[in-house]
Amino acid sequence: MNYHNPVLLQEAIAFLAVQPGKRYIDCTLGGGGHTAEIIRRGGLVLGLDQDPEALSACPELEGLTKVQSNFIHLSEVAKKYNWYPVSGILFDLGVSSHQINSSQRGFSFQTDGPLDMRMDKSLPNTAADLVNQLPVSQLAILFKDFGEIPVAKMLAEKIISTRPLSTTMDLAKITKKWSQQAFQALRMAVNDELNALKSGLPQAYELLEPSGRLVVISFHSLEDRVVKQSFKSLADQKLVTILTPKPVIGTKNAKLRALSKI
């Protein structure tokens, strides 16, 4: 089975305007699907992923340097590897199919496993810690804000009366038809995904050379909102040109936005 089928591959590569011999950063390397195409076109890639399993599964490619890091540390990593300014930076957010399909990682509501969901095992809290320790009000806010679940409070109350929970199935039995949204909400909280994105995007802008491209693929309306606002703020300051007045839509609700640094 493929590690991960890259989403919006041709579109991402076209917006990155890959040129031979130029430097790129893939902030979410995963199985290296997007990166392999950049390299096939002659680009050189610094590839970050916070998940050590992703890094070891990603093939070794000539022209690719792999680094285990959260993109919240993007500037620091780029400086450490003397990899700036760059011609293009890609974010393909969320989790890979490999991570979802690995039951022991706890991302899937369809297979049983420990309620973990950390992309990087050094993160402080697992999903089990959150469902077992958060007060009902905070759990309800988490499900409402990150999962857009209309019955968030009811789910939070059910969890409180059933906990401790330790496996994905313990949770899925409670969340039932809201499982996909509830699991996604917990994953976003465990990995602090929106804050990483809010911090990573301005760092990416700084690392681009003039005319350099930034391409972001998101899968959640809250993520897309962060990307849209961050792009708009840079465009309002006349620092960038937005190349996608409307996002390009792909499979799995993917939305791609791209800009060019002025």
Ligand SMILES: C[S@@+](CC[C@H](N)C(=O)[O-])C[C@H]1O[C@@H](n2cnc3c(N)ncnc32)[C@H](O)[C@@H]1O
């Ligand atoms: C959707 S997958 C990327 C797939 C990749 N583009 C491919 O074609 O195989 C997202 C990857 O980004 C990683 N990731 C998510 N958030 C991250 C972050 N804040 N810092 C570093 N890596 C992150 C995940 O561990 C996962 O491997």
